[in-house]
Amino acid sequence: xxxxxxxxxxxxxxxxxxxxxxxxxxxxxxxxxxxxxxxxxxxxxxxxxxxxxxxxxxxxxxxxxxxxxxxxxxxxxxxxxxxxxxxxxxxxxxxxxxxxxxxxxxxxxxxxxxxxxxxxxx
Numbered sequence: 681x682x683x684x685x686x687x688x689x690x691x692x693x694x695x696x697x698x699x700x701x702x703x704x705x706x707x708x709x710x711x712x713x714x715x716x717x718x719x720x721x722x723x724x725x726x727x728x729x730x731x732x733x734x735x736x737x738x739x740x741x742x743x744x745x746x747x748x749x750x751x752x753x754x755x756x757x758x759x760x761x762x763x764x765x766x767x768x769x770x771x772x773x774x775x776x777x778x779x780x781x782x783x784x785x786x787x788x789x790x791x792x793x794x795x796x797x798x799x800x801x802x
Contacts, residue, residue: 683728684784686749691730691756695720695779701793702781709739709746713755716789717778722759725777755780 685692699718704710710717727734735750744758757779781789 682784682786684779686730686752686754686756686783688749688752688754690733690751691749691754692728693756693779693783694726694728695784696724698784698787699779699781699789699792701795702789703778703795703797705797707797713746715755715780716782716792716794717757718781718784718789719776719778721775722777725757725779727756754783756783 681694681696682698683692683694695718702716702718704716730749733750734756735748737746737748738744738761739746743761745761746758747756748754749756757777759777760775781787781792
């Protein structure tokens with residue numbers, strides 16, 4: 681298990697292993713956030729502290745819940761909005777969550793191989 685946290689330490693989480701690559705998405709929100717995401721099955725990502733301190737932001741088609749620490753505003757990651765998994769991933773309910781790799785302890789996400797996604801501009 682590998683852990684991580686927001687900037688202030690209020691929200692902590694675990695993932696099964698450090699990422700081997702990150703995604704740099706160029707959609708409007710990811711560009712503004714500057715996050716580098718890695719992906720895990722939902723049952724392999726756990727908030728271990730501070731879940732009540734998470735704020736959720738949705739935009740556009742409202743399929744994704746971007747989750748932030750309500751104290752320091754660090755973007756923890758995103759999940760498919762509960763109940764919309766089948767629409768996003770037909771036949772693969774809960775296929776993945778995105779985790780901000782910059783928050784994982786002991787790694788420098790800038791040094792990992794990047795997969796670039798030229799997302800929609802809005």
